[in-house]
Amino acid sequence: MKEIEDTSGRASADPEVVIITSPRETSCNDSNGECSDELLTGDPVEFRAYLRNSGDADLDNMQYSVGVYIDENGNRGQLASDGLGNDLSWNNYNAVCVTSPSCQNPVLAAGDYLDASGTLLKNFDGTVIEWTPSTGSYFIVVEVTSNVLGDPGNNEQSISVKVRDYYDVAVDLTWMSQGSPVSGSIEGNDGNPKDYQLSVSLDSGIPGMTIRDASVRVDYSDGSSTSFTVGVSNTVNVQETVGDSSSIQTGTRLVIGGNNNWVGVANGSITPPTTGQYSVTATLTQFVLYGAHGDSVCGASSNPTAVKYCEKTLTSSDWEDEYPGSNVATIDGSIETFHDLSLVQFQVWIGLDSEDPEVYGSIGIDITSTLSPGEYELYAEVGHVSSNSASLYNWSVDFTIADSSGNQVDLITANSCDSKVDEPNTQIGTATVKTPDAEMLVYACATVNLGEGDFSIEADANLLGQWDEQSLELNDRIGDMSFTNNRYEFDVSLTNFAPQILSLDINTETIVADTSRSSFIASASVFDVEGDSITYQWTDVNGVDLEGCEGEQQCEINIDESMTPTFRFNLYVEDSNGGYDTDYAEVSVLNMDWANSTEGFLADDLSVSYSMVYRSTGLSAQYLNSTAQTDISLPGYDGEYSSVAGFVMTPAGSFDTSDILEQSMTVQFKTELEVTSMWLNIGTQWLLLNDGTPNEVDADFSSYTYEWSQGSSMPAPASNFYLFNKVLTVASAPEAxxxxxxxxxxxxxxxxxxxxxxxxxxxxxxxxxxxxxxxxxxxxxxxxxxxxxxxxxxxxxxxxxxxxxxxxxxxxxxxxxxxxxxxxxxxADKEVAGVTATDLTITESGETWVLNWNASSVDSDIASWLVCYLKASFTASEMNDLIGTSACVSADNESLVINKYSTVGTYDVHFSVVPVDVVGNTASSASMDSVEYTRSTDNTNPGDGEQTTDTEASSGVPTWTWGVIGIIVVVAFVAGAFILSRGDDGEDEGKDWDY
The missing domain is CATH 2.60.40.10 (Immunoglobulins)
Structure with missing residues (x-):
């Protein structure tokens, strides 16, 4: 579903990548593995895309980038890199700008495409972005950026492509004269054999590829033949197991290609006949390819995981030559003048005379990429290759188009090309005084419109006769004496780019049935690469055509309450080639309803009109007379008030607040009631709806209106509405x-x-x-x-x-x-500052212990110290139990005198000193030091201070534990004396307040 865009308030630019048109996305047949629109290794690739400003304001800042990413199992991986390790990414920050003389475009108007159509993507310096691919699978990503945010969802497009290896073995023949090549045909007979030279070359996208021992059969017009094996002699590996140097076998071979681009050359001769014509034809018959050809060719290796290389002889039945048309070459001669024209170039163009034309195919190079239906220019070059360059000929080119069944679709004859030259060249040959416009190379073009499907496109160069510039007559009995070089054919496949619905726009945010806003206009933005005419079909969710919108780019749609809460509509677009796109959108529909009181039903001539804008239907309400209110208090106002009129409202059903956009109530009453305020009463709650001077309806009636805020619920059942005529006196704040x-x-x-x-x-x-x-x-x-x-x-x-x-x-x-x-x-203060007692000393002075210590640091948070001591060592947690008992003594500074125990015994007394902060929080610490205490005479209660007794010894419980237990009892007693209370009259029970 397309996101609905409201165009009523937007005013901003929006850079967008619409589609990438070149290269085409590679598509593969899962059943047979065959792929179309594959790229060839080493064959340079340019990028074309449609970029536009899809906003409604001019765009004066836009950059674009192209990136080639590795395809990792169908997912976009890292940026790919070239052979030097450079990332395959290009950035054009001068595409649209006004800040530099290097800016390529100053502005892109709203709705316009960059360069008015598909853009040949360029670098920031204006050079064309070009990628020389290597074998693999990739994602090509085109992205636009700008300081204008726009819609980030349309800033990028990507396609997947596959790149495969290829090679082309080409055979060439040329006549030789005294060791130099002769262009075209030759004529005459001096009684000597005619020399020719044969050459075989290799063009490959695979770096360093070579072939070996290329064999060529040479056929002569007299029926005889010979053969040559050509290449540059080299010692090469002929067999090896990778990783095993001892397995390498070498031999001498004739090599073609490689990093040195070696060409295989052979020379021969033919003895011409005494009269007539003769020819030499060379045909590639086989060559040897070195590689990993499998066990069936190379033999099994002793290591089952090793890769074995060997030589394999390939013929036309099993070689994978990309362009087999270049495997044959012919040259001609004649005893008399050899009349011959040659088709030296044939291409298919888009925008032949434009700045950035698209060119497909060439002589010897097939068209492998899928084309789009549309208008193309067929371009041909015809060369004069007769043995006598002084011969002038009239000429033409026949462009023939046939469908996949071989039926001729079109035939165009041309002998000029306005896109290439200003004036046509009627004659081909060497220019003379009488025929100054003759040229040895002439051009022919024809414009064709190709639909979707598979076609053959053929160009035939015609020699129409010899031109006699003396008599200004054409001798049409002179014809072309060799047709092997007159014709070339392309097989092309044309697939339509289907149109794209880029957006669906509406002219309003809110659609409300039963109001003046009960219709909206939907308009579509549709893009088609080929620029075909588009037909539009608008339907509802059931597929029924929307009335009045047939074939139109925009559609006005009327809404009624039956369409709440959502109305969905569909759009189907189709181009002239049958390509189509579909989409749908949903519009939120609101309904406006009224629930009014019955005329004359309510007392005091009251009438009520309650309205709601909501996402549903079925609003209704019941109105009854209310019970008058006498001498009541109203919140926020002093005094007592009595109602002069009122009613009870009970809505039939309720609607969720999220579905209610607006709701309001207008109450009409007699002016003579002198109403000053209107209130809503539900239970004990009162809400002031309106006050002050009412609105005048007519001479006898006035009204108040109240509008609920969005998100408010409907009035509850049995809601009372009251009118009062006493002026409200605002309550004042307490004087205390x-x-x-x-x-x-x-x-x-x-x-x-x-x-x-x-x-x-x-x-x-x-x-x-x-x-x-x-x-x-x-x-x-x-x-x-x-x-x-x-x-x-x-x-x-x-x-x-x-x-x-x-x-x-x-x-x-x-x-x-x-x-x-x-x-x-x-x-809030719950913790003591991180200060500790250090350098603790304990000395005896008569019946006291004198303690001295230092503070580890000075901190204003520390107000005093606490010293705790016991006849046994204790932990920090156990010290917490001692605080508040006689086992702990407070000290104002870093010294303290403590009276010794008075009980009999010998034992160690353990001490701990901790700080106390300004609010009374006390730190805790394990016992820090101890002194030995000895007394032989008990001068207190019997057993006081004893470390152990017979009972204790038998129980196995440490003495200090009994002391702690006693302390806990004391603490519990003290704690129980505290009373927790708060509030008054039982208010706010459950709050955590301590008193």
Whole structure:
């Protein structure tokens, strides 16, 4: 499905790659493996593509690039590289620009194609981008870029191509005179044999390829023949197993091709007859190719995984010569003048006289790529090769086109080419005073229009007779004496590029049935490479033609509510060659409905009109008279109000808010009611819909209108709407306000919040405390409310994160109206700074221990120290259990005097010293040092301080554990004394507030 584009508001350029037309994408038949439009190794490739500005504003900045990527099992891999390791990518940053004299185009107008049609892609310096491919599978990617964003989805196109190896063995013959070649035919008989030279050359896309011992049969017109084996003598490998140097066998062979481009040459002669004509014809019969030809030719290797190379003799039955037409050559002679014209060039062109023409085929080179249907120019060159260059001839070229069944489709005779020369050359030969326009090489062209299919295109050079410039007469009894060089034929395949629907555009964003916006115009942008005429067919989802759109590029489509929520339409386009493209688009359709009250049904002459724009159908509602409201309070307003009219609305069914675009209600009432406001009442909730001066309907009636915001739900069933005639008095904020407000961090991340109230709070007023984490304007603050009996709270540390900032506000509110807002900022503190006690010393002084230590660093967070000691070593976790008991003593600075135990015994006393921060957070540490304690006389309660007892020894429980257990009991008792409470009148239960 094409993405619908709304063109009503867009005004920007959009660079687009529409299609790559050259090279053609390679397509292969899975059943037989045959491929069409393969590229040939070493045969230069140029790139053509259609690039356009598909936006609706001029484009003055566009670049394009071409990249050749490796095909990795059907996926685009890395950039391919050439033989020197350079990436196969080209960039033209001067394609469209105005910033440099090197810019190739200053602007590309909206809708225009670069270069008006298909572009021959060039480098930034204007040179044509050319790729000399090597064997393999590739992706060719053409991409456009610009500082104008446009639609990124149309910036790139890619095609897949395959490149295969090829070679062509060409045979050539020429007459020789005194060791020099003679062009064309020869004449006369001096009684001596006529010399000729035979040559065999190799053209290959495979680097370094050679053939060996090329054999050529030479046939003479008298029926005799001879043969030659040609090449340049060299010692070469004739057999080997790759990787095994001992297996190499060598021999002397006649070599053709290779890196030195060796040509095989042989010389011969023929004795002419006493009268008439004679000829020499050379035909390639066989040659030897060295390579891995398999076990059947080379024999099996002793190593089954090794590759074996050997020689194989190839003939016309099994060689893979790309252009077999060059395997034969003929030269002619005559005792008298040998009259002969030769077709020296034949090509198929597009844009013969343009700056960047496309050229297909040549004499000896077939047309292997698929062509597109359309107009072509057939181009031929005819050469004068008679034995007497002074002979003048009239000439022509017949261009014959036949279909795949051999039926002649067209025949065009031409002897001029306006695209090549300004004036036609009626005669061919050496120019004279009387015939100054004669030329030895003349040109013929013909324009043809080829449809889709397979065709043969043939060019025949005709010698129409000898021109006598003295009598100005044509002797048509003189004809061409050799037809072997007059004719050439191409077999071509033409496949249509189907048209492409580039986009479907509509002229509006929203389609609303039953309104003035209930129709839209859809228009198609269609591209066709061949420029064929396009027919259009617009249908609905059922395939029924849309009325009034037959054959048109755009279609006006009328919408009704039956098409909600989506209307889908189809487009079929077809070109004159039968190529087609299809697509469809979907338009969101909205419906506008009304649900009005029945005239005269509601009391007080009320009438209601409720309308909705939505993605559905079936809107209706029931209206009933409402019960009057007397002396009620309205939110946000002071005083009491009584309704003067009202009604109850119950919609029949409901629609999801995502399907509702608009909804509104207009209530009409008698002007004499002096209505000042309209309200919606659902349960205990009241919503002001409109107030102030109503709209005048006529002399007797006025109205209020309310429009719900998008995303609002429909009125609930039994919604009450009321009209009031008393002027609304806006409620004011509480007069009491907050003073003395502060918030401080406390131990374990808590926040202590305190305030005072100036003035007297009314019974409905509350102190509202809000706390936001990290963002002072958070959308969901932690909020609580208190009456005038509360002036402080503790926000529990379990709600905070150490180091985070908390924004605290307090104000006195009545509903949504609040007095001044007091603010404070607090950073939660749950951790002590990373300071430790170092260099701890413990000395005895009478009945005390004197402890001294140093702080590892100075930090303002440290307010005091805590020393804990026990008759056994303890861990940091166990120290936490000691804090708050008599086993821990506070110190204001880095020294402390502790009274010794008074119990009998000898044991080690272990000490730990930790810092305490400014809010009371205490660090913990395992015992750090110890001293030995000994006392022989018990001067306290019996057993106090004993490290072990018989019972303890028997139980196997360490003494210090009993001390900790006792401490835990104490802590539990103390903790149980705390009472947690918050709020007033049971409000906000479940909040994490500690008091």
């Amino acid at each position: 306000n907050i003073s003395g407000f502060k918030a401080d961090a406390t131990i374990a991340g808590g926040i202590s919040i305190d305030w005072a109230v100036n003035g007297t709070m009314l019974s409905d007023e509350r102190v509202v405390v809000s706390i936001c984490e990290s963002d002072a304007n958070c959308s969901e603050p932690d909020e609580s409310r208190y009456d005038d009996t509360r002036t402080s709270i503790l926000y529990a540390g379990q709600n905070t994160v150490h180091g985070n900032t908390y924004y605290v506000t307090a104000s006195i509110c009545d509903g949504d109206l609040c007095s001044n807002e007091a603010t404070a900022t607090v950073v």
